């Protein structure tokens with residue numbers, strides 16, 4: 001990679017290298033275990049020009065997102081979170097049957113279903129044919145496509161413009177990000193709003209969430225770097241707030257620059273915070289790799305001690321984060337017997353690279369491992385509550401970041 005994907009700058013400073021890894025959601029089936037897995041460098045650099053952190057290499061999106069393992073509705077907290085967001089936007093915008101809401105990366109309809117139930121017109125856009133099938137079966141009109149500026153023009157030529165465009169956990173995933181944002185600017189109606197949720201680089205660094213670095217996540221945004229990207233493509237960020245989802249994200253609203261809407265105080269305040277923290281300065285990231293190495297060493301000791309005591313350990317959540325964590329640790333079935341996950345697509349498959357079997361959550365009670373390491377730590381509360389019977393029988397939950405620890409209380 002020679003230049004920044006956002007501003008084309010050439011001064012790229014290394015932040016972290018996790019070596020060569022298989023794509024986090026490329027879960028092999030039993031019959032594929034003898035096949036060679038594709039591996040790509042997993043390296044993050046910072047552009048000193050526009051301050052955007054990004055991968056040096058990312059597999060072609062076709063390879064990552066067409067047959068996709070992630071079904072948003074399989075995580076109840078995601079559905080609940082989406083419902084709350086829809087209610088917030090409905091209160092703000094008073095949308096009705098003549099308004100169109102578009103979600104880019106609409107997955108299985110986990111968010112649009114709430115607008116549809118409120119009588120608002122919806123259109124999903126998502127490249128994952130296998131996941132879109134679920135959305136369409138649930139009555140959510142969805143285009144199987146990657147969102148691009150030419151798709152935006154096509155939709156506009158069909159007379160479609162959006163009162164709201166949602167993009168949750170996709171702004172980080174699109175290598176040609178300028179074209180993507182330009183497309184949003186084109187499909188928004190004149191008084192439309194772009195509502196985005198994307199993981200926040202401040203949380204990644206401060207909470208050592210290195211396992212959220214994987215090939216699907218090409219970018220790691222600050223407010224500063226998002227604003228540079230949006231301004232270049234005709235959008236102005238008018239409101240922003242930090243939210244807890246997925247380890248800590250930004251929820252921001254943007255409108256076409258030509259509307260010259262007054263920028264809210266929230267934007268100025270967060271930019272001030274980022275300046276005071278030095279988030280747009282390479283030195284903010286200079287000890288991250290060292291801290292990650294320290295965490296990996298701590299995790300190896302923590303898990304090794306429990307295994308040496310004869311404790312059997314399983315995992316919870318065949319999350320992309322789990323693939324990164326396990327491959328970075330270099331541990332497999334000698335330490336983690338199996339991983340449970342409620343997603344039918346994932347069951348019967350294996351964690352890439354380390355080949356740990358993925359099974360249904362019933363295995364917790366039938367196999368009764370002593371410890372369960374939660375890879376989907378962003379949903380730990382919901383998982384621990386759900387698996388109360390396992391704890392009642394003496395099962396122990398473990399969390400890996402920002403420090404390895406036993407869940408008590």
Ligand code: DWN
Nearest residue numbers: 070074075169216317318319320321341342343376379
């Ligand atoms: O950006 C992305 C985020 C939104 O989701 C995608 N690129 C990939 C994916 O990342 P992830 O796989 O790390 O996300 P999650 O949401 O932490 O994965 C949770 C996994 O755990 C899912 O496979 C579902 C599973 N799960 C479960 O089996 N029972 C989750 C919950 C809450 C449960 O109760």
Ligand code: ZN
Nearest residue numbers: 004007047050
């Ligand atoms: Zn740049």
